[in-house]
Amino acid sequence: MPATDHAVEAETERLLRALLHVDCEPGRQWNYEACRRLAPLTLEINALKKEKDAVILTHSYVAPEIIYGVGDFKGDSYFLSLKARESKAKIIVFAGVVFMGETAKILSPAATVLVPDRGSGCSLADSLTGDQLRQLKAAYPDAAVVCYINSTADVKAESDVCVTSGNVYDIIARLPQRRVLFVPDRLMGDNVRNELKRRGIDKEIITSDGTCIVHDVFDAQSVADARARFPGLRVVAHPECTPEVAAVADFVGSTGAMMKYVKNTTAPYFLMLTECGLVSRLQVEAPEKNFIGGCRLCPYMKLNSLEKIRDALVSPRPEQIITLDEDLRRRAAHSIERMFALAPADPL
């Protein structure tokens, strides 16, 4: 049933209140007309959610109209994994990338898990297959196998424990093995090695060769240039950045930790060395903060759209439905449950 004019007007006002301060996406401006164009679609999706008993999980890097228009929960991989695990909904739509949909299916096997666009891969997750990890394990049989949550279900199934960018240091520090095979992020592995050394913890960290194409391009010289132009600038980086960038940042942390740092820090300007979606979220949730440019867009995350979410809810195409072999799912679940046991609350 088409929405009434009154419902569309109220939805337009709701979207406008949420999105008014978002301005880090080139060519997009959140004014009344833009919100008015979206309102019928967000109303339709929100009605479909009720009708189909669906919940929509939205990663911080997807477009703000998805997060604030139709999302039930927003956050990083760890938080959304918890929400998938707790969910009683029949359908989970994961607006993020495919490995996140797989993680939701691993933790909530009874639900139908949908991804809006099957092409939403990830340069990190797709850098290592289960077969390649089995070869690495054969080369280092005494190593604990630790996978970053940004990995495929196959890789999680081959791992002893899964970690996030928030709990990686504490979990690796607590493992009995000295030698650790950390996959698939080479740069995060370098940052973990440096941080554990700084903490006086003796571990040998062996990595595979994946990187995040969003975070691996930031460089220390650009940080120096920005500091010269903006006195008092605070530089915030993700541990998927290079160690050289991490070394010159004021703060390095997970998505959740970066948000907390910015909200709790007084500074004239912030430079966010991460995906622009996080800056959009901060512009909504901390509109008094000033951000200089520099963030980057993840092409995989930006494949998500309201139209694709609507279509998946109305009648999902086979490739939008996440399916996993049950034995593989159970083994992958074991590595994630071990993470929850070792780090029940993400330290951010």
Ligand code: SF4
């Ligand atoms: S931002 Fe990087 S790690 Fe996240 S989905 Fe995109 S490529 Fe993968």
